[in-house]
Amino acid sequence: MPYFKMNAKADIAKPIAAALCLCLWTFGAARGDGASAPDSWPKTEQSLWSLGVFEKENLDKRRPKPPFNLTGTWRMVRDKSTGDFRFEPVPKLTPVAQAEFDANHQANIEGKSYKDDTGQCWPAGMPRWLTRVWPIELMQYPTVIVGIQGLFNAPRWIYLDGRGHANPDIAEPSYSGDSVGRFEGDTLVVDTVNVQSKHHWIQPGVPASDQLHIVERIRMSKDGQSFTDELTMTDPVNWIGEWKNTKTYVLAKGEDVGESHCLPDTNDHILATHPEHSAK
């Protein structure tokens, strides 16, 4: 697939011009059309790929008016029928994931945690980013939705400017993944790939691999006070078929997301994170 050419008006000193051009080409390639994008995903104008989401040229580009705006502070509605803070029911797991699931279950019976990576400050990542007890702050611009999770201020970016997925051979995997979105009628469809698999869990006992693919269909309520996020997740390394779940969010009135970090001493007084309470 063709990568875009940078159109930056850089004033490059001659002695380093060649090196910089190579760097710019590499950067551009990382933002280009990735092989993992769905076939139906629209191809992006090559020139647009060189624009940051907050560059005026990108923001000012003529686009259809979005059917809704997600800007706000949102709290997930607890619904035990869909797993509360988990995603239930859990699909049939592959043997490798089933072993992790069973180990987690056994550890819990023994009063231990199992590979409790978020407790050790690893990011929750997608899709757990969506299901923490802390609210989520979303800021929607014409080109991007920026999200901040209250748990350690973990960020997420959903690109709306028409770009495809970044080339996974070049772009670094991330815990929130590479998310691109587009509106289809009254629905925002978000496609997420290229997640970091290291210390990354769908939920306790179910790991996420680098083949995790999440499609979200987000719909706003008529009164704008709530939205639903219908997730379809596939990860052939860890489960069979599609894992579907729907979460509902309501405006968290009077709330903001505050500064939150996992610091070297954060767990000093949180006994549950100490190694003696974790299965070996």
Added chain:
Amino acid sequence: MVSKFGIVALAACLAAAAASPAWSHHSFAMFDKAKQVTLEGTVKDFQYSNPHSWIQLVVMTPAGAEEEWTIEALSPNVLSRSGWKRTSLVPGQKVTLLIYPMRDGSHGGNLISVTLPDGSTLGGGAG
């Protein structure tokens, strides 16, 4: 043992004990949700902080020795909705805590509620 250290409920339920909430930043499997323990003691320290607030409580044993307990509560964004403030607990304050204890018997737990010297109660957010 701890003075006025009462086991209020002992209704064991393996399924409940095995289940650990997944909404926090860490596992809760090590808390025994089948037991509730009451602690009376003196606040040594209280941190109203993310992702979890915590209390260091000094409890006198029947033998007159001091035991220090580390009790975990939820974050300010949750506690504040139940009326908590950064100054709700201060060092030297005599309080009564209701907790889910650690299953291995170590001196820690998950806060269910705290009763202040004036008799008022604040929930700790344990689910």
